[in-house]
Amino acid sequence: MAFYANPYFHSTASMTRMTSTERGRMTVTGSGKITASPDQAIIQIGIVTESKEAETAQSQNAIISNNVISALNKIGILNEDINTISYTIQPVYEFTEGASILTGYRVQHILEITIKNLMNLGPVYEAAVAAGANIAENIRFDVSNRDVLYMEALQQAMKKATEKATKLGEQIGVNINQIPVKVNEETGTISPRQVSFALTSESITGAAPPIQSNKIEIEANLSAVFIY
Structure with a gap:
């Protein structure tokens, strides 16, 4: 999935300058993470x-x-x-x-x-x-508003990528256009996905076992290309 020209992760950065008439390009990555309590x-x-x-x-x-x-x-x-x-x-x-x-x-x-x-x-x-x-x-514990939380994590990732590009630009003495020319969304993660739980007819009793839910972490990752 690709996004184009929209503002807003810990990774590597690569920079290239073409010729004296072409703009330089900087590719950075960013990640965002949202922690939430499961509701289902x-x-x-x-x-x-x-x-x-x-x-x-x-x-x-x-x-x-x-x-x-x-x-x-x-x-x-x-x-x-x-x-x-x-x-x-x-x-x-x-x-x-x-x-x-x-x-x-x-x-x-x-x-x-x-x-x-x-x-x-x-x-x-x-x-x-x-x-x-x-x-x-x-x-498996989950959140009902997963898509909303993922978008928040994605916005965090874009914000961090922009901040990273700006800081690197300051370090090498160039002005970074904070509107990226290209954004690539990478695979996100959601954890924990599943809790191991197995009972069979030999071990089942009439009472429900105590089951504790863990926090859900939703992470988004992307790479963005900035010009300078």
Whole structure:
């Protein structure tokens, strides 16, 4: 993505002068970082069922999945915030005396749930488990206004790049035009992206575990070309 001629990161700088009639060019980089408290979470909760017949395992899984979704609806989670991200059917084998014997089928349905009020994180977990969910993994904290915060970080980056170019110009004795002739946006980062969290049917209890969210850091990076 490229921006042109708009004012406003820690990096390297390169400078070139063409000929006596051409303007010199200076390329600098800048970075901006915004730290924010997360206001929503995305959690993955799943249902695993096993049966000798694939159709039975699927039917059981569908019943429990619908119960989980219904339980989440009752505590205020909308259907638009509940999405299937994985649905698998796998054969189950038992190994006996060097031979593998088909004993049944396992069906796994993973739901991704967006929780827009962090106070509901515990209740969501408890409701899902009570309704039959037996897998919980991968909580990701996020901010709902990510785009706004990223633009703030990008403006910081542009401001720092401009300041850097101005200081370097003073050092070498030239006047820098503070309006860049070219700006290239580089890949930004958001952290932490995910919190490791894994519970299975063997370890799940009825109570939600204490889960602490971390600050979200949104970083923007760019390079800018100034003339002098």
